[in-house]
Amino acid sequence: MVIKNAKFLISVADPTKIPDYGVPEIAFAGKSNVGKSSFINFLTGNGKLARTSADPGRTRLLNYFGINGGECVFVDLPGYGFAKVSKSEKAGWGAMIEGYLTTSKNLKNVFVLLDVRHEPTADDKMLLNFLYHYNIPFTVIATKCDKLSRMQQGKRRADIASAIGIGVQNVYTVSALKKTGKEDILERLDSVLYSVKGTE
Numbered sequence: 001m002v003i004k005n006a007k008f009l010i011s012v013a014d015p016t017k018i019p020d021y022g023v024p025e026i027a028f029a030g031k032s033n034v035g036k037s038s039f040i041n042f043l044t045g046n047g048k049l050a051r052t053s054a055d056p057g058r059t060r061l062l063n064y065f066g067i068n069g070g071e072c073v074f075v076d077l078p079g080y081g082f083a084k085v086s087k088s089e090k091a092g093w094g095a096m097i098e099g100y101l102t103t104s105k106n107l108k109n110v111f112v113l114l115d116v117r118h119e120p121t122a123d124d125k126m127l128l129n130f131l132y133h134y135n136i137p138f139t140v141i142a143t144k145c146d147k148l149s150r151m152q153q154g155k156r157r158a159d160i161a162s163a164i165g166i167g168v169q170n171v172y173t174v175s176a177l178k179k180t181g182k183e184d185i186l187e188r189l190d191s192v193l194y195s196v197k198g199t200e
Helices: 036-044 087-103 122-133 150-164 182-194
Strands: 006-012 025-030 062-067 072-076 107-115 138-143 171-173
Touching (some): 025 036, 025 087, 025 182, 036 062, 036 072, 036 138, 036 182, 107 122, 122 150, 138 182, 150 171
Parallel strands (some): 025 072, 025 107, 107 138, 138 171
Antiparallel strands (some): 006 062, 062 072
């Protein structure tokens, strides 16, 4: 897939009122500060598309981005985990994420971002179990690989795969800072969006 252009479409606060653009959707999920916004900007080649922040929990809404004039839509989900907010607000984000994942008619795949340096958290595993339970296809992406040597990356990739019970080849490693791993992700997007249904 070649991403030629991307633009912000809408932010949604109510998961019962999610829009239906009639095109495939790819959702992006991960704990607060895992680098979701940076990853989306890196993938689209638009450094100002998704707002990035050093403060965990900046994304508090469902943010929709149109890709290639409507070829597909990226949906940035609220981060979970370490954000300094009230329990009630965190619960609201959880309800928003679950509401979107279980009601979107166009969702094709969830890109689950994990920090390559750390073991998957209980929240990460809860999300993955949720996706398994509802039979929602997902792709695991290990971010911030620039923080480790190539040898360390290989070990951490294997550790992550083991921790969540998938094959190591199914963990994609990227660095938005060093601009590495993009081609593999674009190929994955191709297979998700254009493969024959049931063979993904």
